[in-house]
Amino acid sequence: MEEKNTQCESEVEIPSVPVIQFYPQLYKQRYRFVEDLVYRYEPKKVADLGCGDASLLRQLKKLSCIELLVGVDIKDEWQNLVTLMPDTTFGFLELTIILYQGSVVERDSRLLGFDMITCIELIEHLNPDDLAKFPEVVFGYLSPSMVVISTPNSDFNPLFEVVTVRDFDHKFEWSRKEFQSWALRVAETYSYSVEFTGVGEPPAGAESVGFCTQIGIFRKNGAKAAESCASEQREQHVYKPVVTISFPSLQQEKYFKTTVVSEVCKQVKIMRMEYLRGLKEQEEGREPSNESDPRLLAPMLWEGQLYTEAEKARIEASAKPFSVKDKFYVPLQRLPAYVRLHHLGVSEERIRSVLADSGTLSSDGSAVAIDLHD
């Protein structure tokens, strides 16, 4: 045994610095971070400055609280815009998406009055002149209720094998101290508070370097004033609108009902499939898969999505599906917990009234009841 080990060690080259890998990938962790904030604060108007290929917007377009989603980038190189369109399930959300080409250091009044502005991996791409103008435009002029800024944390860089800067276009990479002193100055000047956090955990033993990506969440003091200030500002249009997509309104009852019914059907069928799989495993005497794992009963199966902590908790806390003889029951209480129905903002009561004439409610109206074996 000893010998074998020694042999292996001499053949395999063990790097002195562990290769840093993130799961999920770091950019996905950043988008997920923003998505979680949107869940928590439910902003109606969100703008992403330096939005790149609009990936973050694609992720946020599914969140029903957002009514206006704007992306701004200095480059007009958007492709694959069709993926910004709603898929059939989300086709009826009330949402407008606009992409503008322009520089974040120019003022455009169409970005006034926003609830949240995100700048993900943007500031390190600004040259010193632009970086100096940035706070006045974003915090002073646009003055949204919340600003989220992410940027590389250079304290983390020694953990990479070879790195001076992480990207050739970076004009700088700040240590936590540098970012925080800049952010605190900005916050003080424009009357915001700021909280520091990040994504990309350092490996065990290297905790002192902090997150790979550092993030500042700025909240405006007395945020209520935003709307009235916005209306007093002069119209000033400098950005070039490149794309505007408006989704039909869910306020239209017909669309709303159709969407809810089709979502409930899809979701219930997925739950039934998983339920039957669990029964089969039990029959075969295998350990049933962990039933409390919400992913087993969740749209992840056909959406390939990860779940936020809030989503998991919501699903886990709700009543579970069950069967009696040949009928499969999903308590109505459970349905609003699922992502898509949650995004539609429907209550248990609303689902009951929409399904009232469909013949799929249990006799006491507390559950959807379908045949267990279709």
Ligand SMILES: C[S@@+](CC[C@H](N)C(=O)[O-])C[C@H]1O[C@@H](n2cnc3c(N)ncnc32)[C@H](O)[C@@H]1O
């Ligand atoms: C590293 S990318 C980040 C893209 C995106 N936020 C993400 O996280 O995937 C930086 C982006 O900022 C854009 N950018 C750089 N300077 C800008 C400026 N002055 N105004 C608007 N966008 C800018 C670049 O074109 C690029 O798309």
Ligand SMILES: [Mg+2]
């Ligand atoms: Mg960058």
